[in-house]
Amino acid sequence: MAKVKLPNGAVLEAPDGTNAYQFAEMIGAGLARAALAARINDKMVDLSTPITGEVSLQIITNKDAEGIEMLRHSCAHIMAEAICSLWPKTRLVYGPTVADGFYYDVDLDTPIRPEDFPKIESRMAEIIKADRPFERIEMNRDEARQKMAGDIYKLDNIDRASGDVISFYRQGDGFMDLCRGPHIPRTGAVDPKAVKIMSVAGAYWHGDASQKMLQRVYGTVWRNKKELDEHITRLEEAKKRDHRVIGRQMDLFSFQDEGPGFAFLHPKGMAVWNEIVDFWRVIHRKYEYSEIKTPILLNESLWHRSGHWDHYKQNMYFTTVDDMTYAIKPMNCPGGLLVYKSNKHSYREFPMRVAELGLVHRYEASGQMHGLVRVRQFTQDDAHIFCTPDQIESEVIGVISLVQELYSAFGFKDYHIELSTKPEDHIGSDEIWEVATNALAGALKHKGLAYQINEGDGAFYGPKIDFHINDCIGRSWQLGTIQLDFSMPMRFEATYTDKDNTEKTPVMLHRAILGSLERFLGILIEHYAGNFPLWLAPEQVRIMPISEKTNDYATKLAQVLKQNAFRVSMDLSDDKIGAKIVKAHGDRVPYMLVVGPKEAEQNAVNVRMRQSQQTVTVPVDQFIAKAKEQIAQKSDQLGM
RNA sequence: GCUGCUGUAGCUCAGCCGGUAGAGCGCGUCCUUGGUAAGGACGAGGUCAUGGGUUCAAAUCCCAUCAGCAGCUCCA
Numbered sequence: 001m002a003k004v005k006l007p008n009g010a011v012l013e014a015p016d017g018t019n020a021y022q023f024a025e026m027i028g029a030g031l032a033r034a035a036l037a038a039r040i041n042d043k044m045v046d047l048s049t050p051i052t053g054e055v056s057l058q059i060i061t062n063k064d065a066e067g068i069e070m071l072r073h074s075c076a077h078i079m080a081e082a083i084c085s086l087w088p089k090t091r092l093v094y095g096p097t098v099a100d101g102f103y104y105d106v107d108l109d110t111p112i113r114p115e116d117f118p119k120i121e122s123r124m125a126e127i128i129k130a131d132r133p134f135e136r137i138e139m140n141r142d143e144a145r146q147k148m149a150g151d152i153y154k155l156d157n158i159d160r161a162s163g164d165v166i167s168f169y170r171q172g173d174g175f176m177d178l179c180r181g182p183h184i185p186r187t188g189a190v191d192p193k194a195v196k197i198m199s200v201a202g203a204y205w206h207g208d209a210s211q212k213m214l215q216r217v218y219g220t221v222w223r224n225k226k227e228l229d230e231h232i233t234r235l236e237e238a239k240k241r242d243h244r245v246i247g248r249q250m251d252l253f254s255f256q257d258e259g260p261g262f263a264f265l266h267p268k269g270m271a272v273w274n275e276i277v278d279f280w281r282v283i284h285r286k287y288e289y290s291e292i293k294t295p296i297l298l299n300e301s302l303w304h305r306s307g308h309w310d311h312y313k314q315n316m317y318f319t320t321v322d323d324m325t326y327a328i329k330p331m332n333c334p335g336g337l338l339v340y341k342s343n344k345h346s347y348r349e350f351p352m353r354v355a356e357l358g359l360v361h362r363y364e365a366s367g368q369m370h371g372l373v374r375v376r377q378f379t380q381d382d383a384h385i386f387c388t389p390d391q392i393e394s395e396v397i398g399v400i401s402l403v404q405e406l407y408s409a410f411g412f413k414d415y416h417i418e419l420s421t422k423p424e425d426h427i428g429s430d431e432i433w434e435v436a437t438n439a440l441a442g443a444l445k446h447k448g449l450a451y452q453i454n455e456g457d458g459a460f461y462g463p464k465i466d467f468h469i470n471d472c473i474g475r476s477w478q479l480g481t482i483q484l485d486f487s488m489p490m491r492f493e494a495t496y497t498d499k500d501n502t503e504k505t506p507v508m509l510h511r512a513i514l515g516s517l518e519r520f521l522g523i524l525i526e527h528y529a530g531n532f533p534l535w536l537a538p539e540q541v542r543i544m545p546i547s548e549k550t551n552d553y554a555t556k557l558a559q560v561l562k563q564n565a566f567r568v569s570m571d572l573s574d575d576k577i578g579a580k581i582v583k584a585h586g587d588r589v590p591y592m593l594v595v596g597p598k599e600a601e602q603n604a605v606n607v608r609m610r611q612s613q614q615t616v617t618v619p620v621d622q623f624i625a626k627a628k629e630q631i632a633q634k635s636d637q638l639g640m
Numbered sequence: 641g642c643u644g645c646u647g648u649a650g651c652u653c654a655g656c657c658g659g660u661a662g663a664g665c666g667c668g669u670c671c672u673u674g675g676u677a678a679g680g681a682c683g684a685g686g687u688c689a690u691g692g693g694u695u696c697a698a699a700u701c702c703c704a705u706c707a708g709c710a711g712c713u714c715c716a
Contacts, residue, residue, distance in 0.1 A: 103711095111644060201711030202643025209713045213643050216711070248651075257689080257707055311716060365641045366707090368714065423716060460716045478715080547673040574671095579678045586677090596675055608676065615676065 004057035021047035021185065024059045034061040036184045037070050044070075046136055046182040062223045069097055074134060074184045075124075075195060075221040076102040081175040082123035083112070083217065092177060093153040093205065093214055099474070100231060101220030105203055107153065112215055117197035120217075124195055131188030132172030136181055138165050144178070154178050193225040196232075241472040243525035244371040250530055250538065250588060253372065261369045261376030263518050268538035271567055273521060275536050277357065279409065280381060280514065287402050289353040289383055294335030296359055300325040305491055306334040307427050311460040315362045332358035333485075333510055336384045337492040345496040350506070351391050355383035357517070372522030373477050379517040385509040386496070392507055396443035396465070396482055399511050403467060403480050406513050409634055410524060415469045415479070417449055420457035427461055428487040436484040437463040461485045472526045479515040479523065530588045531610060533636040534627060541568040541627070542589045544580040546596030553600035557593070557620065564624050585610065590638055591627065609638045616640050
């Protein structure tokens with residue numbers, strides 16, 4: 001007898017070999033209709049799986065996260081069949097699910113274009129309407145290899161599969177694909193109105209740029225049309241947060257053809273930038289950093305010495321002056337080391353924390369650029385900490401505290417941490433790398449922070465801790481980084497005099513908190529969707545007279561506010577007040593001060609707040625005091 | 641860098657199976673002086689990314705280059 005225990009604790013019995021679907025029927029006809037798959041003893045299986053002995057059983061429907069996932073995976077197969085029937089020369093490669101959808105990589109010489117998507121969708125709808133069963137076929141490895149003979153992609157997938165049993169899934173008679181499964185019972189379990197082909201793009205086989213470029217067709221499927229529509233709406237909303245769009249709308253920055261990858265910061269963008277930097281300096285004084293500035297252009301020989309010539313040259317810009325080759329710096333560390341070496345140092349100075357807002361240039365391949373978050377010229381909020389080996393952990397802990405303090409001031413909570421280890425192309429011995437990597441991991445553990453290991457992704461001179469944050473469309477960008485470096489000080493013969501009066505090599509920590517100010521600004525724009533808190537807002541206050549008759553009062557008021565260091569503007573156009581308000585909301589101005597004869601008489605302002613329809617009239621002094629307080633506290637709340 | 645797509649007014653976009661350019665917003669001038677999410681009129685503004693080609697004729701078709709977008713790869 002098969003004895004199954006359900007999630008609610010109930011136990012059902014049936015003859016051995018009764019399958020999961022039949023158990024679902026025993027529970028209820030509605031559940032059987034909704035059933036997509038089953039979980040037997042924590043393993044996801046097809047509904048057709050026969051059950052013997054004593055097991056736990058959960059019927060999976062589209063209400064479960066696993067159910068949606070399976071719907072998507074099966075939909076990838078349905079899409080594959082549709083594509084194969086439209087383009088018979090298609091060779092299938094690999095078709096997994098991803099967050100919110102699925103894709104299938106196909107090898108097909110004719111490009112699939114967006115205008116082909118409706119064709120694919122209607123072909124898929126036909127397959128769905130035919131309500132064909134998904135059928136699992138198992139064979140051993142040799143049989144599978146024979147079956148797929150000549151198909152390099154599927155043979156490769158078989159070779160990468162684990163276990164002795166290789167499974168295929170057939171949907172109806174025509175189409176069969178190698179797949180681990182499990183799948184939904186029938187194609188008809190998909191709502192054809194909830195399916196959409198989203199995009200197509202190139203993708204290298206195995207993610208290897210030396211391999212053939214395949215076509216990756218992205219699709220999505222939801223439980224029903226309503227959820228699909230909601231998903232599309234979410235994507236559209238996310239796009240509205242895009243820092244490139246908001247940057248244009250708010251006139252914060254621009255890019256020009258004359259300098260691809262080089263951002264032009266406009267006055268309003270600079271206002272935000274300067275607030276960030278002012279705050280950054282205050283915090284760095286608190287954490288006992290000094291600040292330096294090193295040249296952008298430095299002789300080629302320096303970069304030979306640092307190792308950049310051998311390990312970073314293809315990303316660097318060079319220029320020749322007086323027959324000498326200079327490099328435009330891609331990093332600040334060599335310059336920082338020259339400053340260090342300009343004096344003799346003692347252990348008594350350690351830990352020595354030296355910051356630099358360093359402008360660096362890195363050549364990025366053309367397809368890599370992305371608004372402010374991936375550029376060819378950027379300002380790093382860099383610092384180099386020189387210390388003794390036994391100070392490493394406490395210094396790393398100190399930097400992590402600084403990261404936490406800075407990020408929280410900007411309301412960042414959703415970042416994740418990665419620890420990157422030794423890359424293939426590196427300098428320094430294995431022992432040094434191990435000590436350094438352990439020191440970083442130790443500091444993270446001490447701080448009780450979760451992190452993931454990023455194998456082989458360290459800098460060429462040392463391992464690193466990176467802080468990553470997602471942009472509006474879910475892409476992850478690195479902000480802060482802490483990199484341990486035992487090699488660069490040796491290469492530069494940097495030394496300090498230790499207690500025992502011997503000369504030793506200091507340990508060097510490279511670190512950036514915001515990472516690149518350009519990238520940080522881009523992420524910040526998306527984080528706030530352009531609705532900056534008052535202290536950061538490029539335009540903090542806009543004065544809007546009801547009519548020309550109050551222009552004089554408005555002008556005087558603006559003077560007072562400017563004297564109080566507010567970033568303030570006036571709307572003296574002959575628009576009616578309603579139109580002025582629309583524009584101010586559109587420009588995301590935190591405080592709109594509506595003034596007419598009544599306010600002028602009482603030396604007051606009528607305050608309207610961004611994203612709100614409420615208004616309140618307060619004396620000018622009160623407005624100033626309140627707003628100043630919000631700025632001082634870096635509050636993200638408005639209100640009088 | 642690779643694959644695909646895109647490039648028309650300051651911005652967002654229409655026009656594109658060929659017959660020398662349009663809208664809305666913005667901008668300027670004028671009327672209006674209006675109390676909380678768009679008053680009105682008139683006007684200026686474009687070598688249709690750049691360079692070739694096909695054609696009697698190219699914004700429109702073809703090629704190349706540049707730039708941007710999405711994804712892949714990269715981000716040392």
